[in-house]
Amino acid sequence: MTTAPDDSAPQASLEFDISVKVNGMPYQTRVPARRLLADCLRHELGLTGTHVGCEHGVCGACTVLLDGSPVRSCLLLAVSVDGQSVTTMEGCRAADGGLGPVQRAFMESHGLQCGFCTPGFVTTVTAFLRENPDPSEEEAREAIGGNLCRCTGYQNIVKSVLRAAELGQQSAVDGDA
């Protein structure tokens, strides 16, 4: 039994058609209500740049931007963001398709080792620098306080944030209005 999400009849609707704009591209898919946004991005849409770590909102690896603001995609139901815009790691690239400023800064400053946590950092830092293009080191540390990294010891991630600020946030981010 299936019904559209805006059907108010209180019956056990289990699957829904949703449309979501991801990195500027419109997607339509069908998901069960229990599908987390992180899993929808990876499984239904094939965008495996978003990593799933703890699945309860602690590690930050699955962070994506929802209408421009960082959110945990493991704590959102895909059906709940029907009609909204999502930016993932894949959308943080430069307009020409190369590395975006944050991605470049992480590469140059050795801000990643195994890379598992990196997508969450890149999305978080992209949104942070849009609000605060010239952060102090303390502000940079505060900004990444909700993201865990088990390899780097964070020093080079903080350097990456400051380097990304230097590289400038003027570069447009794909598909995020």
Added chain:
Amino acid sequence: MKPPTFGYHRPNSVVEALSVLAELGPDAKVLAGGQSLVPLLNMRLAAPKALVDINRLTELSTVAEDEQAVRVGAVVRHATLARLTSAPLLAEATRYVAHPTIRNRGTTVGSLVHADPAAELPAVLLLSGGSVELASAAGSRTVSAGDFFVGPMESAVRPGELAIAATFPAPPPRTGSAFVEVSRRAGDYALAGLALSVTLGADGLVSSALACYVSVGPTPLLVDLTDAVSGSTVDWAVAGRAAQSVVEPDDDIHATADYRRHLVGVLTARAGGLALTRAKEAS
């Protein structure tokens, strides 16, 4: 893990939401920001038959402020309140709620309804003498903060009811307030914390001092510290000892009861000093 299977309803108006909630009764759980509920679903600690997603109820997404109070709608995110300059205590406490990313989605009213004894906003609501508006298909009622927090993770919201908004009354004139807490890491649950407000009389002396503690009992605990700090010389250590004698902290994996009681003393002094300075600035 992944959430168990559930039905999903996404009403477009409060009226529609209340009718869905009335029909589903105890089978339904309201989904606002989901920053506490979805982890519970993912860990299979909660398995509601149906979720009623209120995120599309734009009529509940506003903050209304005047001289008397700040009224926060049910889908206002923490991040909005953290930026509120007109309600400094509310903004200060909100900045202790988890991490910025969680605050972008989590809601203030959702946090009140969740009634976690370690949560910051319940303490602020109780300290400021606030209330929560509840609506159901049968009508609406307003519950004062003192009656709203029933037990750990338990609020006065009944099946079929929806928390519409919370009202935080403005402090009286010549009042300063502060929120402080200690957690293992920034953004973690508080081991202990408090909201504290100090009101000065026309003579510049403390006429009232109230504190509300988190993580040291099953619900936020309101303590009147006025007697401990009235008079011409204010010693917040005295107030701290007064508070230590009434809190009832428990041992858990994060801290012992003794350490929590120690923190109550230290943090009372810290918050008291801050709030008094702010009260003098406001006079």
